[in-house]
Amino acid sequence: MRTLLLHCAWVLGVAGIALRGGPSVADEPPPTARSALNVVFLLADDLGWGDLSCYGNRRFRTPHLDRLAAEGTLFTHYYQAGSVCSPSRAALMTGKYPAELRIHGHLATPQQNAQRDMPNHLDPAVPTLARLLRQAGYKTIHIGKWHLGRPNDAPQGLSLYGFDVARWIDCQEGDRNLWGIQERPQASRELIDAAIAEIEAHRSGPFYCQVWFNDPHAPLAPSPEQMATFRRQTPEGFTSPFMVYAATVVEMDRQIGRLMQKLKELGLEDRTIIVFSSDNGPEDIDIGNAAWSAYGSAGPLRGRKRSLYEGGIRVPLIVRGPTVPAGRVDDRSVICGVDFLPTVCELAGWEIPAEVREGIRGQSMAAAWRGEETPRFQPLFWEWRFRIFNHPWNRSPLLAVRDGDWKLLLNPDQSRVELYDIRQDPGEQNNLADRHPEITARLAEKAITWQKTLPPGLVEESAGKNDYPWPGR
Amino acid sequence: MRTLLLHCAWVLGVAGIALRGGPSVADEPPPTARSALNVVFLLADDLGWGDLSCYGNRRFRTPHLDRLAAEGTLFTHYYQAGSVCSPSRAALMTGKYPAELRIHGHLATPQQNAQRDMPNHLDPAVPTLARLLRQAGYKTIHIGKWHLGRPNDAPQGLSLYGFDVARWIDCQEGDRNLWGIQERPQASRELIDAAIAEIEAHRSGPFYCQVWFNDPHAPLAPSPEQMATFRRQTPEGFTSPFMVYAATVVEMDRQIGRLMQKLKELGLEDRTIIVFSSDNGPEDIDIGNAAWSAYGSAGPLRGRKRSLYEGGIRVPLIVRGPTVPAGRVDDRSVICGVDFLPTVCELAGWEIPAEVREGIRGQSMAAAWRGEETPRFQPLFWEWRFRIFNHPWNRSPLLAVRDGDWKLLLNPDQSRVELYDIRQDPGEQNNLADRHPEITARLAEKAITWQKTLPPGLVEESAGKNDYPWPGR
Incomplete structure (x- = not known):
C-alpha cells in the first residue's frame, strides 16, 4: 500500500515536471522534483553475463543480486555499447556511441591514446546524464571507477561532467588506491561505505548515485579469508582463478547486500530504483594482470571482453524499484547502454532538451523497465x-x-x-x-x-582476424 | 650415410621377418629382429593439440619437442580413439575401439566402474602391442602412468599385458607416488631417469619403450623454481594456471630433451623411432583438481578433454626416426590411436597373426610415417x-x-x-x-x-546435451 501511494506521488510528480519541461536555471532543485525517484546505479567491472547465479551461474552464488532480481526485473538481452570499459561508460553517460566520441578503447596514457587516435578524456562539452539530472534537481553522485578521464586543468571532482559529489574517482582518494594489492580486498566495501555516507547525506532526495566498482576487474587480490570458502582442492601455495574470482564477486555481492539493507533502513526502498549491470564481458586469462583471476563467465554466450560476439558486449541488467515488476525475467526487450540516459531521464520526469536529444542514439526503455512491451526504433x-x-x-x-x-x-x-x-x-x-x-x-x-559516420583512426593489424599459426603454414 | 646404411640394414631385417611371418614361440628373440628399429613412445597426459610451440603455441615454448618435430614429421590430423585417459590408452595398446572393451571412461574405483558398466582393468586376454612385439623379439618396457588396471591377483608388473619391464606403474614405485604434491615437480624427471636406465640396459635392442607421463595431468604442483620464469605479473601469494601449466609442460619438454640427448650418446638415434603424442585434449578448469592449472590449449580446435569435438580427441603426433622424413608437416594423413598397433608392428617387421588382425579396427599408417600418401580404408x-x-x-x-x-x-x-x-x-x-x-x-x-555393435551401459543424464540454465526457464 505504501508502495502504491509513493508510486502515485511519483507519477504525479513526473507529470508535473514533464509538463513544465526543459532545464531549470535556478540553483535550487525544482520543488516538483523532490518527490521524484532516486536512482542508484551499480556497475560492476568486467563481470560476465553468466557470473550471477540468477543468470545461471552454478559455480558460486550471488544471493544479494539474486534477491535484487527476484524483487525486480532481470533482462537477458541487455548490451553495453562497448566491449571494454571506457567506451561502455561513455555511452552510459552520454547516450552516444563511443566511437562518435573517439573513445574506441580504454583510455590509457596520453601516448597510447594518441597512438589510437583517442582523446585523453570524455569531451566535457558533450551533455551527460549527470548534467541533465542536476538540471532536473537531482543531487548527482559518482563513486568509484570512472575511466573517462578529465581535463588536466579541471578541479578535482567531476563537476564538469555534472556530478555534485565525486568520491574515490578511479578508486583513488587521498593517498589511498583501491587498485593496490593491499587495498584490493576492501575495494567494494570502501565504495559502498562511501555510497552509504553520501546517500545518507542526501536522503531527502532526489538523488542519482552511481557506484562504479573496480571489482571484479583485474588485478584481483582477495584476502585469504575471502577465498577460504572457495579453496576446495587447491593446495597451499597455489591459488585458482575460481577462488580468486568467486571470492571477489561474492564480496561485491555482499557489499551490495549491505547497501540494499541500508536503503531499507533509511526508508528509501520504495522511492529508489536500483540498477545493476556490468561494463563489458569477462576478462581473458591471457591478459597479464588477469592470469590468476580470469574465471568470469559469459554463460552460454560466445566471446569475452573486447569481442563483439555476445559474450563481450551482453551483460547482466537487473532493475528493481517501485515501478518495476517483481520476479520478472524480460527475455524480450533489447536494451543497450545508449538507452540509459533517456531511460533515466524519463524516470526522473525530465524532458531532454531537443538539441541534446538529437545527439542521443538510444531511446528511453522506461516502459520496458515497467514491464511493457517496448520495440526498438533503430538497430544497435x-x-x-x-x-x-x-x-x-x-x-x-x-x-x-x-x-x-x-x-x-x-x-x-x-x-x-x-x-x-x-x-x-x-x-x-x-x-x-x-x-x-x-x-x-x-x-x-x-x-x-x-x-x-565515425572518425577515422588506427585499426590494429590483427583486428577483425581469427587466424591461427597452423603448423607448416 | 650412416643413417642410410642402418636404414638399409633395417629394411633387409624387416623383409626377413616379414617373409618368415607369424609369432615366434622361442624364448629368445628371433635373431632377425636384432636389427629392427627400436621404438620409444612418449605419451603426455591431457596435453592439448595447441600446447607445443611447433603446433602454434605462442604462450610458452617447447624447444625439445619442436626440435623433434623439425627432425621428424609433425601430423596435424592425429586423433586418439578416446576423449579421456583409459579409453585412449586401451586403443593404443589393442588397436580396438575402447567401447568394444567396455572402457567408456577413465578406470576408477570398482564401485564407480560397475556403476558405469565398465571393467576394472583391460581384459588380459585381448592381444596387445606389447605382446606382439615381445613375440617379435622386442624387449618391451613400460614406464609411468598406465591407467588400464590389472587383475588383483596379477603379480606386480604388466607381464600379463606383454611387458618385460614395467617401472613406475601408474607413477608409483615402492613407497613413492609421483602424483603426490611433494613428488609432482620431479615426476617427468623420474620417469625419464627410469627410461634412460632401461634403455641403457637393453640398448642392444630391439626394444619398445613407452614412457607415459603423468604430466601435465592434474593435480599439478611445479616447484617455485620451475614456475619462476612464468610468474610475470602474478603477485606473491597467488599463482596462475599459466605459470603452473607452462612450468610443467616445459619441464616435461626439458626431460624429453634429456632422453633425446641420451639416445644420441648411446648411438641409438639412427635406429630408434621416437613417437610423441598425448592421450586426449586439455583438461577443463571446472574440474576440481585442475582449478589452479587447466591452462592447456587445443589451439584453434573446439572443445577440451571429454568432448568429441576436435579439441577433446585430436592431439599432437610427432614421429622422428631413420625412416621418417625430417622437417615435414603432414597436413593430409588422418591417423588414429587404433592405428598405432598395426603401424608399430609393420615398422617392427612383424606380421600380425590373422586371428589378431581381425579384431583390430585401425590400419597400419607406417607408409604415412615414411611420408607416403596413405588413404584410410574405414571411417573412425x-x-x-x-x-x-x-x-x-x-x-x-x-x-x-x-x-x-x-x-x-x-x-x-x-x-x-x-x-x-x-x-x-x-x-x-x-x-x-x-x-x-x-x-x-x-x-x-x-x-x-x-x-x-557396442556393449550397452549407463549413459549419464547430461551426456550429449549442451543446455544452459537460462534465467526464467
Missing part, C-alpha cells in the same frame, strides 16, 4: 579496432549490428560476414549469412553506412 | 556417455564419426546432428548438416550402426 551498432586475445572462436570481426532478432558481424572488406538469429542462437554458433543473403546485405549496408 | 568412430563440463560450446553429442574430410557428431535420437568439413573448418564452427542431407544421412547411419 558496435565497432572494435584492436586486438582480441585467446581462442579464434572469441575473435570477432570489426563491426556488429543488431536489428530485431538478427545480428550481423562483419569486416568492412567483407573478409568475414556472419549472420546470427540471436534469439534462437544466443551462442552465435550457426552462421546464416549464406542462407539469408538479403538480410545479410541489408544489415551489412547499415553497418558500413554507420561506420562511415 | 568415437562415443562418450558421460557429462562434459563448462561452456555449452564444449559439450558434444554422444557419437562422432570421421570419414574423409567429413565429421558428423550426433545423438542417436537425432536431437543433435552436426556435420563439419574438418579440413576446411577444423574449429567446427559451420554445421553443414542441413546443406548436405545425403552425407549426413550416410554418416549418421554408419555411426548408429557402429554404436549398435
Whole structure:
C-alpha cells in the first residue's frame, strides 16, 4: 500500500515536471522534483553475463543480486555499447556511441591514446546524464571507477561532467588506491561505505548515485579469508582463478547486500530504483594482470571482453524499484547502454532538451523497465579496432549490428560476414549469412553506412582476424 | 650415410621377418629382429593439440619437442580413439575401439566402474602391442602412468599385458607416488631417469619403450623454481594456471630433451623411432583438481578433454626416426590411436597373426610415417556417455564419426546432428548438416550402426546435451 501511494506521488510528480519541461536555471532543485525517484546505479567491472547465479551461474552464488532480481526485473538481452570499459561508460553517460566520441578503447596514457587516435578524456562539452539530472534537481553522485578521464586543468571532482559529489574517482582518494594489492580486498566495501555516507547525506532526495566498482576487474587480490570458502582442492601455495574470482564477486555481492539493507533502513526502498549491470564481458586469462583471476563467465554466450560476439558486449541488467515488476525475467526487450540516459531521464520526469536529444542514439526503455512491451526504433551498432586475445572462436570481426532478432558481424572488406538469429542462437554458433543473403546485405549496408559516420583512426593489424599459426603454414 | 646404411640394414631385417611371418614361440628373440628399429613412445597426459610451440603455441615454448618435430614429421590430423585417459590408452595398446572393451571412461574405483558398466582393468586376454612385439623379439618396457588396471591377483608388473619391464606403474614405485604434491615437480624427471636406465640396459635392442607421463595431468604442483620464469605479473601469494601449466609442460619438454640427448650418446638415434603424442585434449578448469592449472590449449580446435569435438580427441603426433622424413608437416594423413598397433608392428617387421588382425579396427599408417600418401580404408568412430563440463560450446553429442574430410557428431535420437568439413573448418564452427542431407544421412547411419555393435551401459543424464540454465526457464 505504501508502495502504491509513493508510486502515485511519483507519477504525479513526473507529470508535473514533464509538463513544465526543459532545464531549470535556478540553483535550487525544482520543488516538483523532490518527490521524484532516486536512482542508484551499480556497475560492476568486467563481470560476465553468466557470473550471477540468477543468470545461471552454478559455480558460486550471488544471493544479494539474486534477491535484487527476484524483487525486480532481470533482462537477458541487455548490451553495453562497448566491449571494454571506457567506451561502455561513455555511452552510459552520454547516450552516444563511443566511437562518435573517439573513445574506441580504454583510455590509457596520453601516448597510447594518441597512438589510437583517442582523446585523453570524455569531451566535457558533450551533455551527460549527470548534467541533465542536476538540471532536473537531482543531487548527482559518482563513486568509484570512472575511466573517462578529465581535463588536466579541471578541479578535482567531476563537476564538469555534472556530478555534485565525486568520491574515490578511479578508486583513488587521498593517498589511498583501491587498485593496490593491499587495498584490493576492501575495494567494494570502501565504495559502498562511501555510497552509504553520501546517500545518507542526501536522503531527502532526489538523488542519482552511481557506484562504479573496480571489482571484479583485474588485478584481483582477495584476502585469504575471502577465498577460504572457495579453496576446495587447491593446495597451499597455489591459488585458482575460481577462488580468486568467486571470492571477489561474492564480496561485491555482499557489499551490495549491505547497501540494499541500508536503503531499507533509511526508508528509501520504495522511492529508489536500483540498477545493476556490468561494463563489458569477462576478462581473458591471457591478459597479464588477469592470469590468476580470469574465471568470469559469459554463460552460454560466445566471446569475452573486447569481442563483439555476445559474450563481450551482453551483460547482466537487473532493475528493481517501485515501478518495476517483481520476479520478472524480460527475455524480450533489447536494451543497450545508449538507452540509459533517456531511460533515466524519463524516470526522473525530465524532458531532454531537443538539441541534446538529437545527439542521443538510444531511446528511453522506461516502459520496458515497467514491464511493457517496448520495440526498438533503430538497430544497435558496435565497432572494435584492436586486438582480441585467446581462442579464434572469441575473435570477432570489426563491426556488429543488431536489428530485431538478427545480428550481423562483419569486416568492412567483407573478409568475414556472419549472420546470427540471436534469439534462437544466443551462442552465435550457426552462421546464416549464406542462407539469408538479403538480410545479410541489408544489415551489412547499415553497418558500413554507420561506420562511415565515425572518425577515422588506427585499426590494429590483427583486428577483425581469427587466424591461427597452423603448423607448416 | 650412416643413417642410410642402418636404414638399409633395417629394411633387409624387416623383409626377413616379414617373409618368415607369424609369432615366434622361442624364448629368445628371433635373431632377425636384432636389427629392427627400436621404438620409444612418449605419451603426455591431457596435453592439448595447441600446447607445443611447433603446433602454434605462442604462450610458452617447447624447444625439445619442436626440435623433434623439425627432425621428424609433425601430423596435424592425429586423433586418439578416446576423449579421456583409459579409453585412449586401451586403443593404443589393442588397436580396438575402447567401447568394444567396455572402457567408456577413465578406470576408477570398482564401485564407480560397475556403476558405469565398465571393467576394472583391460581384459588380459585381448592381444596387445606389447605382446606382439615381445613375440617379435622386442624387449618391451613400460614406464609411468598406465591407467588400464590389472587383475588383483596379477603379480606386480604388466607381464600379463606383454611387458618385460614395467617401472613406475601408474607413477608409483615402492613407497613413492609421483602424483603426490611433494613428488609432482620431479615426476617427468623420474620417469625419464627410469627410461634412460632401461634403455641403457637393453640398448642392444630391439626394444619398445613407452614412457607415459603423468604430466601435465592434474593435480599439478611445479616447484617455485620451475614456475619462476612464468610468474610475470602474478603477485606473491597467488599463482596462475599459466605459470603452473607452462612450468610443467616445459619441464616435461626439458626431460624429453634429456632422453633425446641420451639416445644420441648411446648411438641409438639412427635406429630408434621416437613417437610423441598425448592421450586426449586439455583438461577443463571446472574440474576440481585442475582449478589452479587447466591452462592447456587445443589451439584453434573446439572443445577440451571429454568432448568429441576436435579439441577433446585430436592431439599432437610427432614421429622422428631413420625412416621418417625430417622437417615435414603432414597436413593430409588422418591417423588414429587404433592405428598405432598395426603401424608399430609393420615398422617392427612383424606380421600380425590373422586371428589378431581381425579384431583390430585401425590400419597400419607406417607408409604415412615414411611420408607416403596413405588413404584410410574405414571411417573412425568415437562415443562418450558421460557429462562434459563448462561452456555449452564444449559439450558434444554422444557419437562422432570421421570419414574423409567429413565429421558428423550426433545423438542417436537425432536431437543433435552436426556435420563439419574438418579440413576446411577444423574449429567446427559451420554445421553443414542441413546443406548436405545425403552425407549426413550416410554418416549418421554408419555411426548408429557402429554404436549398435557396442556393449550397452549407463549413459549419464547430461551426456550429449549442451543446455544452459537460462534465467526464467
